Amino acid sequence: MGYVAQEAGGQIREKAGALAAQVGEKAKGFVSNQVAGGADYLDQIGRSAAAAADTLEQNAPQLAGYVRDVANGVSDLSKTVRDQSPEVLLQTASNYVRQNPALALGAAVVCGFVVTRFLQGGTWSGSRSGHTPGMISQPAASAGTSDAF
Numbered sequence: 001m002g003y004v005a006q007e008a009g010g011q012i013r014e015k016a017g018a019l020a021a022q023v024g025e026k027a028k029g030f031v032s033n034q035v036a037g038g039a040d041y042l043d044q045i046g047r048s049a050a051a052a053a054d055t056l057e058q059n060a061p062q063l064a065g066y067v068r069d070v071a072n073g074v075s076d077l078s079k080t081v082r083d084q085s086p087e088v089l090l091q092t093a094s095n096y097v098r099q100n101p102a103l104a105l106g107a108a109v110v111c112g113f114v115v116t117r118f119l120q121g122g123t124w125s126g127s128r129s130g131h132t133p134g135m136i137s138q139p140a141a142s143a144g145t146s147d148a149f
Helices: 002-056 061-083 086-099 101-119
Strands: none
Touching (some): 002 061, 002 086
């Protein structure tokens, strides 16, 4: 009976190892797809910023230059993200956070505010009551009362 149990245990370990390897590969594929999607998103942001810089060029050339610098930086970041493995990106981000903890914390706070606003329906009015800014609420008219004094 001991031999059968050892054989069954060996088969279970073998199948568990194969399953773990398969799950690991699927996870790597998922992360790679997410990284590629993030790189595409960064590329779109860079192109949008470049278009905004072109629009600003005539009326605000100095601001257009700053926006263009940001656009180039975002485009470069997109290429970097696309060209590196998720493991290398994670290591780079970890090193950056260790070297610049205050900046990383500030970025996390800003991201938190943006995500919170996005999850609240994308409204930037500061009001969650459903009223638009500047709108004056009128009390409901009650039956039998007059507004005249």
